[in-house]
Amino acid sequence: MLNIYNSLTNQKEEFKPIVPGQVSMYVCGMTVYDFCHIGHARVLVVFDVVYRYLQHLGYDVNYVRNITDIDDKIINRANERGEDFYRLTQRFIDAMHEDADALGVLRPTKEPRATDSIGIMLKMIAELVSNGHAYQAPNGDVYFSVAKYKDYGQLSGKKIDELRSGERVEVDTQKNDPLDFVLWKSAKPGEPSWPSDYGDGRPGWHIECSAMSTQMLGNHFDIHGGGQDLQFPHHENEIAQSECCTGEKFVNYWMHNGFVRVNEEKMSKSLGNFFTLRDVSKDFKAEEIRYFILSSHYRSQLNYSEDQLNNARSALKRFYGALLGAEICEPLSNTDYQKRFEAALNDDFNTANAVAVLFDLVRDINRAKTEDSATVNALASLLKYLGGIIGLLQSDAESYLKGQVGDYSGLNDDKVDDLIKQRLDARDNRDWALADRIRDELTAARIVLEDGVGGTRWRRG
RNA sequence: GGCUGGGUGGCAGAGUGGUCAUGCAGCGGCCUGCAAAGCCGUCAACGGCGGUUCGAUUCCGCCCUCAGCCUCCA
Numbered sequence: 001m002l003n004i005y006n007s008l009t010n011q012k013e014e015f016k017p018i019v020p021g022q023v024s025m026y027v028c029g030m031t032v033y034d035f036c037h038i039g040h041a042r043v044l045v046v047f048d049v050v051y052r053y054l055q056h057l058g059y060d061v062n063y064v065r066n067i068t069d070i071d072d073k074i075i076n077r078a079n080e081r082g083e084d085f086y087r088l089t090q091r092f093i094d095a096m097h098e099d100a101d102a103l104g105v106l107r108p109t110k111e112p113r114a115t116d117s118i119g120i121m122l123k124m125i126a127e128l129v130s131n132g133h134a135y136q137a138p139n140g141d142v143y144f145s146v147a148k149y150k151d152y153g154q155l156s157g158k159k160i161d162e163l164r165s166g167e168r169v170e171v172d173t174q175k176n177d178p179l180d181f182v183l184w185k186s187a188k189p190g191e192p193s194w195p196s197d198y199g200d201g202r203p204g205w206h207i208e209c210s211a212m213s214t215q216m217l218g219n220h221f222d223i224h225g226g227g228q229d230l231q232f233p234h235h236e237n238e239i240a241q242s243e244c245c246t247g248e249k250f251v252n253y254w255m256h257n258g259f260v261r262v263n264e265e266k267m268s269k270s271l272g273n274f275f276t277l278r279d280v281s282k283d284f285k286a287e288e289i290r291y292f293i294l295s296s297h298y299r300s301q302l303n304y305s306e307d308q309l310n311n312a313r314s315a316l317k318r319f320y321g322a323l324l325g326a327e328i329c330e331p332l333s334n335t336d337y338q339k340r341f342e343a344a345l346n347d348d349f350n351t352a353n354a355v356a357v358l359f360d361l362v363r364d365i366n367r368a369k370t371e372d373s374a375t376v377n378a379l380a381s382l383l384k385y386l387g388g389i390i391g392l393l394q395s396d397a398e399s400y401l402k403g404q405v406g407d408y409s410g411l412n413d414d415k416v417d418d419l420i421k422q423r424l425d426a427r428d429n430r431d432w433a434l435a436d437r438i439r440d441e442l443t444a445a446r447i448v449l450e451d452g453v454g455g456t457r458w459r460r461g
Numbered sequence: 462g463g464c465u466g467g468g469u470g471g472c473a474g475a476g477u478g479g480u481c482a483u484g485c486a487g488c489g490g491c492c493u494g495c496a497a498a499g500c501c502g503u504c505a506a507c508g509g510c511g512g513u514u515c516g517a518u519u520c521c522g523c524c525c526u527c528a529g530c531c532u533c534c535a
Contacts, residue, residue: 010465039535156530158530227535256535259535268533300467307485311472317498318485350476367499451497451498
């Protein structure tokens with residue numbers, strides 16, 4: 001039985017889909033004006049695990065993750081570069097796909113772009129205007145009337161009165177109420193725009209998610225996810241717009257992942273303390289980054305540091321070390337390991353706990369290695385199968401361990417094999433000094449040797 | 462100021478009203494020509510003060526403290 005922590009009620013609840021056997025899930029994706037950083041990677045990976053695990057449980061999952069490809073930042077960036085905004089966003093969409101693929105993130109079922117959905121947004125806006133929940137201001141902008149939605153604040157726990165008293169935004173005289181938010185922005189000269197009954201303009205940020213999610217998943221769907229920073233105002237506003245427009249409940253389960261932090265501070269574009277995936281990938285394998293993300297619970301904060309990534313590196317070496325030499329076959333079914341593993345994931349996707357189960361399995365594999373290979377193969381296959389449920393351990397063990405990343409010395413695999421052969425000769429002659437000298441040479445090139453009964457193995461350290 | 466969520470052993474990070482988390486690091490041993498890897502053993506923690514309880518790191522209250530949101534942000 002799967003339990004999910006619901007941000008709407010602030011407690012874990014048993015997951016029950018609206019339609020038995022099917023899950024409809026929407027996750028707020030990237031605004032594509034720059035490369036993805038580790039914080040973005042966390043959303044991608046966290047909800048990839050949710051997606052994979054729901055499928056593992058046998059659900060037919062309709063997973064929609066949007067792309068915001070029109071907003072102020074995109075326009076500004078395009079202007080700075082003198083590049084057409086559509087070309088700019090296309091470039092970063094391609095980059096995002098490359099990054100996500102590398103991390104082992106499965107493509108969502110659908111990945112709508114905001115600019116392809118303007119029509120449906122305008123329909124929603126028209127409905128909100130006609131039913132009195134929205135109005136057009138003198139300057140042409142269309143705003144949503146927060147005060148007219150009595151349940152506003154249900155997700156973030158905020159109260160309209162308190163928001164108003166803590167108001168820090170300068171009052172926009174165009175709005176009837178400072179809390180109102182924009183649905184349609186009228187275009188300034190030279191900005192990308194779309195025609196509408198309210199004049200040329202572009203959509204506000206919040207309406208796109210309401211439009212694309214309800215269009216693709218229905219007015220009422222199961223799961224909506226995103227980063228914690230979207231809880232307010234973005235998700236709160238989505239609820240308000242959607243429910244005022246459709247008259248139905250919008251979403252049953254809200255999921256929010258915690259931030260990645262750098263030196264006790266949120267990693268964010270505005271603080272400038274972010275590390276892009278591309279930067280980090282110069283020194284670490286994508287799977288190490290994925291493991292790092294999954295080594296803590298998705299709702300807790302995650303501190304980014306090189307030590308943490310090194311820790312992930314050690315962990316994966318241990319996993320792949322256990323897998324090395326085993327023959328992968330049909331995994332054992334109904335094992336205690338699988339039960340514990342699933343119990344962990346059933347508990348609000350507790351990947352940290354699930355990974356701990358995998359380490360117990362590793363110990364059993366390594367123990368069995370001195371005894372019989374059938375047990376090793378069976379347990380290793382189970383390890384690989386369970387790892388696959390959270391998108392880990394799917395590489396070939398030997399190539400993973402020999403794989404290189406970043407600036408290693410120029411020693412290629414053939415040269416390594418050659419040196420190892422020379423060292424073996426030296427060892428046969430009991431010339432330990434020479435053997436050790438060769439090993440030192442390899443060590444300097446970050447090659448680690450392991451002399452075993454079956455010969456000498458090596459890996460890149 | 463309002464609202465969230467935290468404070469666990471050297472580090473990271475789960476969890477529980479009374480027996481082991483787990484990984485890395487450390488220490489002792491086995492294995493090895495020596496290593497490495499692996500295995501066995503081992504050390505060690507629950508922010509502070511009260512309360513409930515036979516017993517609390519785990520429940521309750523207060524305090525201290527950290528992060529996040531309240532403005533764009535995954």
